[in-house]
Amino acid sequence: MSLHWDESLVLGIDEIDSQHRSICEHFEKLSEAAQQGTQKELIEELASFLFEYAQVHFATEDRIMLEYKYPKIEAQRSEHGEFTRDAKEFMKRIEKDGATREIAIEVTGKLFRWIYNHIRNHDREMVAYVKECMALRSKYEN
Numbered sequence: 001m002s003l004h005w006d007e008s009l010v011l012g013i014d015e016i017d018s019q020h021r022s023i024c025e026h027f028e029k030l031s032e033a034a035q036q037g038t039q040k041e042l043i044e045e046l047a048s049f050l051f052e053y054a055q056v057h058f059a060t061e062d063r064i065m066l067e068y069k070y071p072k073i074e075a076q077r078s079e080h081g082e083f084t085r086d087a088k089e090f091m092k093r094i095e096k097d098g099a100t101r102e103i104a105i106e107v108t109g110k111l112f113r114w115i116y117n118h119i120r121n122h123d124r125e126m127v128a129y130v131k132e133c134m135a136l137r138s139k140y141e142n
């Protein structure tokens with residue numbers, strides 16, 4: 001399962017894009033490690049980095065959505081909440097059984113779907129709305 005950062009993932013708000021980019025880059029490393037299946041510690045480290053980083057990232061998106069009164073904020077929060085619950089579940093399993101190849105493959109599958117579906121659909125729509133608000137705000141401020 002390979003995923004490379006490309007233009008289709010760039011949404012146009014630097015803070016969000018650079019966090020998404022970091023998520024993708026770490027995903028690539030995790031995916032490679034999971035395929036090799038021999039570096040349990042590296043898999044554990046990358047998986048916990050990604051899930052912690054996702055929390056930081058969701059907080060960033062939440063702050064921006066609140067600032068611009070994004071009307072679909074609850075839909076975003078519910079997806080972020082689902083991801084967070086899954087992440088906790090994975091982390092518990094990794095703590096209990098170590099980063100088995102089976103878990104590593106499940107984690108990469110989950111992240112892969114997340115990055116493609118959530119960023120390209122939900123986040124794209126949210127960023128388009130926020131950018132419009134920003135443009136209007138700067139128009140009326142000047």
Ligand SMILES: [Fe+2]
Nearest residue numbers: 061076122123
């Ligand atoms: Fe989001």
